[in-house]
Amino acid sequence: MKAIIYRDNGGTDVLQLLDRPVPAPGPGEVRVRIVVSGVNPTDWKTRSGATNPKQFDEVVPHLDGAGTIDAVGDGVDPGRVGQRVWVFMATAGRPTGTAAEFTVVPAEQAVPLPDAASFDLGASLGVPALTAHRALTVAEDGPQRLRPGALDGKVVLVAGGAGAVGHAAIQLARWAGATVISTISGPEKARLAAAAGAHHTVNYRDGDPAAAIRAIAPDGVDLVAEVALGANLALDLAVLRTRGTISTYANDGGKPVELDVRQNMMLNTRFQFLVLYTVGRQALTAAAEDVAAAVGAGALPVGAEHGLPLVRYPLERTADAHQAVQDGTVGKVLVDIT
Numbered sequence: 339m340k341a342i343i344y345r346d347n348g349g350t351d352v353l354q355l356l357d358r359p360v361p362a363p364g365p366g367e368v369r370v371r372i373v374v375s376g377v378n379p380t381d382w383k384t385r386s387g388a389t390n391p392k393q394f395d396e397v398v399p400h401l402d403g404a405g406t407i408d409a410v411g412d413g414v415d416p417g418r419v420g421q422r423v424w425v426f427m428a429t430a431g432r433p434t435g436t437a438a439e440f441t442v443v444p445a446e447q448a449v450p451l452p453d454a455a456s457f458d459l460g461a462s463l464g465v466p467a468l469t470a471h472r473a474l475t476v477a478e479d480g481p482q483r484l485r486p487g488a489l490d491g492k493v494v495l496v497a498g499g500a501g502a503v504g505h506a507a508i509q510l511a512r513w514a515g516a517t518v519i520s521t522i523s524g525p526e527k528a529r530l531a532a533a534a535g536a537h538h539t540v541n542y543r544d545g546d547p548a549a550a551i552r553a554i555a556p557d558g559v560d561l562v563a564e565v566a567l568g569a570n571l572a573l574d575l576a577v578l579r580t581r582g583t584i585s586t587y588a589n590d591g592g593k594p595v596e597l598d599v600r601q602n603m604m605l606n607t608r609f610q611f612l613v614l615y616t617v618g619r620q621a622l623t624a625a626a627e628d629v630a631a632a633v634g635a636g637a638l639p640v641g642a643e644h645g646l647p648l649v650r651y652p653l654e655r656t657a658d659a660h661q662a663v664q665d666g667t668v669g670k671v672l673v674d675i676t
Contacts, residue, residue, distance in 0.1 A: 339357070339358055339359070339360045339438055339439035339440050340355060340356075340357060340358075340438065340439050340653060340675075341355070341356060341357075341358040341398050341437065341438035341439065342354065342355055342356075342398060342399060342437035342438065342653065342656045343356055343358070343396050343397065343398055344385055344396075344397055344399065345395065345396050345397075346392070347385065347386055347387030347391070347392050348385075348386065348387070349386065350382075350385075350657035350658075350660050350661050351657070352385065353385070353399075353656055353657045353660065355653065355654050355656070358398075358438065360439075360440050361434060361440060361441070361442045362409070362411075362442070363409050363410055363411035363414075363442050364411045364412075364442070365411050365412040365413050366411060366412070366413050366414060366444055366445055367410070367411040367414070367442050367443065367444055367445060368407045368409070368410050368411070368414055368418060368423075368442070368443065368444075368445045368448050369407065369408055369409040369410070369440055369441070369442050370403070370405045370406065370407055370408070370423060370425055370436075370440065370441055370442075370443065370448055371405045371406050371407075371408045371439065371440055371676070372403045372404070372405040372425075372436050372438060372439060372440065372441055372675045372676070373403075373404055373405040373406070373457040373461075373674075373675055373676050374403060374404050374405070374457045374458055374460070374461035374672050374673070374674060374675065375400045375402070375403040375435075375436040375437050375461060375653075375672065375673040375675055376400065376401075376402035376403060376404075376436070376461035376462055376463075376464055376465075376670065376671075376672055376673075377400060377656075377659050377660065377662075377663050377671040377672070377673060378400075378401060378402065378464070378465045378466070378502070378663070379588075379663055379664075380401065380465060381399050381400050381401060381429075381435075381660065381663070382660045382661075382663055382664050384399070384429070385397075385399055385660065393431075393433070394433035395433075396433060397429065397433045397435070398429070398433065398434050398435045398436075398437055398438045398441070399429065399435045399437050399656075399660075400428065400429065400435040400436040400437040400673070401426065401427050401428050401429050401430065401435060401436070401464055401465055402424070402425060402426055402427075402428070402436060402461055402462075402463065402464025402465055403424070403425045403428065403435075403436030403441065403460075403461050403464075403675075404422075404423065404424045404425065404451060404457040404458075404459075404460025404461040404463075405422075405423065405425070405457065405460075405675070405676075406420060406421065406422055406423070407419055407420065407421045407423055407448060408420075408440070410445070411445075414445045418445070418448075421448075421450055422450070422451040422452075422453065422457075422460075423448040423449055423450055423451050423460070424448075424449050424451050424459075424460030424461065424463050424464065425441065425443055425447060425448050425449075425460075425464070426447055426449070426463065426464035426465065426468060426622075426626065427443075427447055427464070427465075427614065427622070428441055428443050428447065430614075430615060436461075436675075437653070437656055437673060437675075438675070439675055439676060446623065446626075447626075449463075449626050449629075449630050450630065451633070452633065452634055454636075455633055458640060458641075458648055458672060459633070459638065459639065459640050461672055462502070462640045462646065462648075462670045462672070463506075463629060463633070463638070465502075465503075465614060466502040466503045466505070466506045466670075467506040467510070467625075467629045467632075467638065468614055468622065468625040468626065468629065469503050469506070469587050469612065469614060470503050470504075470506035470507035470509075470510050470563065471484060471506075471510060471624075471625035471628055471629055472585070472587075472612050472614070472617055472621060472625060473503075473507060473561075473563040473564075473585035473587055473610070473612060474489070474494065474507060474510055474511055474514070474561065474563065474585070475624075475625075476583060476585055476608075476610040476612070477560065477561050477582075477583040477608065478581060478583065478608055479581065480492065480560070480561065480583070481514070482624070483624055483628055484510055484513070484514045484628045484632070485514065485628065485631065486513060486514065486515060486635075487514070487515050488514040488515065489511055489514035489515045489516035490514075490515035490516075491515075492515075492516045492517070492560040492561065493516065493517045493518075493519065493554075493555040493558075493559045493560050493561075494507070494511040494516040494517070494518050494519070494559065494560065494561050494562075494563065495519045495520070495521065495551065495559040495561070495562045495563070495574070495577065496508050496511070496518060496519070496520045496521075496531075496536065496562075496563045497520075497521050497562065497563065497564050497565050497566060497570050497574075498520075498521070498522075498565040498566065498590070499520030499521070499522055499527070499530070499531030499534060499536055499539070499645075500522060500526075500527035500530040500531055500645070500668055501565060501668075502646065502669075502670050503563075503565065503587060503588075504520065504531070504534075504563065504565060505530075505531075505534045505640075505645050505646045506638065507563040508520060508531060508534040508535050508536050508645070509534055509535055509632070509637055509638050509639075510628075510629075510632060510637070510638070511563075512535040512536075512537075512637075513632050513635065513637035513638075516560075517537055517538075517554075517555070518535065518536045518537050518538070519536065519537065519538045519539070519540060519551055519554055519555065519559065520534075520536040520538070520539050520540070521539075521540050521541075521542045521547065521551075521570070521573070522539050522540070522541055522542070523541065523542065523543055524541065524543075526668075527668070528541065529645075530642075530645040530646070530647075530668070531645060532645070533642075533643060533644055533645035534644060534645030534646065535645070538554050540554075542570070542573060547573055548573055548576035548577055551573075551577040552576075552577060555577070555579075557579055558577055558578050558579025558580070558582060559577050559578060559579060559582060560579060560582055560583070561582060561583045561584075561585065562574045562578065562582070562583070562584045562585065563585050563587070564584055564585060564586040564587070564588075565586075565587065565588045565590050566588065566589060566590040566591050566593070567584070567586040567588075567589050567595050568589050568591060568592065568593030568594055568595045569590070569591045569593045571584075571595060571596075571597075575598075575601060575602070575605065575607070578605060578607060580605055580606055581605075581606045581608070582605070582607065582608070583607075583608040583609075583610060584607065584608070584609050584610070585610045585612060586609070586610070586611055586612070587611075587612050587613070640670060642669070646669055646670050647668060647669030647670070648669060648670055648672055649662060649667055649669050649670065649671045649672065650671075650672050650673075650674055651671070651672070651673050651674070652673070652674050653673055653674065653675055655673075656673050659671050659672075659673050
């Protein structure tokens with residue numbers, strides 16, 4: 339099979355396209371013939387060594403993808419062969435990701451993909467959708483699972499609604515019944531956030547964004563899905579209601595975070611920091627089930643008309659795909675495998 343591999347941490351030049359043996363599924367595993375692979379920021383950060391040192395002599399990158407199960411290991415229902423699936427967390431503790439014609443994952447990490455859902459959608463789920471689900475289900479008085487009506491009466495602020503996680507957070511929050519506000523940096527990103535389903539967009543670079551958000555939510559927002567905590571903390575606290583939650587999954591820009599302890603005591607602020615690698619099996623399973631339900635309901639479409647442009651590369655240009663994500667390309671970067 340054709341596969342992208344790297345043997346050393348480094349820049350995009352460490353990625354190589356090579357022939358590799360087709361892997362065999364072990365007990366409890368499935369083999370998936372990958373059609374589309376999704377690229378996330380964590381993929382290039384892992385490759386570069388920015389987050390963790392390389393664990394294996396050779397790695398096939400990419401956590402997410404979509405394709406068809408073509409073989410199963412012992413203990414897995416043989417009827418799953420031929421099933422269309424989306425794959426998540428393929429390289430979590432394993433060396434075989436989705437940047438290859440075949441990958442092997444635990445059966446529960448290959449989630450059925452409805453016939454009406456494209457492989458592009460399947461490859462765009464994974465890290466972004468599961469992260470968004472976690473961000474929306476950690477409030478003290480909020481739901482632990484998402485479904486229509488679960489967030490009725492809640493106001494959710496999504497920072498960076500034009501990003502992949504922000505896009506999924508807008509869609510999931512709206513599907514669950516929340517009023518969704520997204521902060522954006524300009525008209526084009528406002529258009530994307532609105533296309534994703536945000537009821538309101540606020541340009542954080544213009545005027546008084548806190549006043550604009552308070553005009554929409556006079557009692558404050560219940561929950562913030564945050565991508566740049568250091569840069570946005572003052573605004574978040576200015577609009578957060580008492581006992582509200584700030585869920586942060588990144589700190590884009592790298593600005594240090596400084597907390598006014600008394601201010602947060604008086605607000606009874608809840609901060610939830612999250613990363614999927616250590617979130618735990620129970621949370622991942624719940625998120626995958628709820629995301630699958632949202633997909634089945636048609637609530638998570640992708641593409642420019644739905645607020646998430648798709649940027650495509652062939653397998654042999656995976657290095658360019660990594661560079662595009664690293665450079666902050668707007669939209670979801672995909673690698674076509676077959």
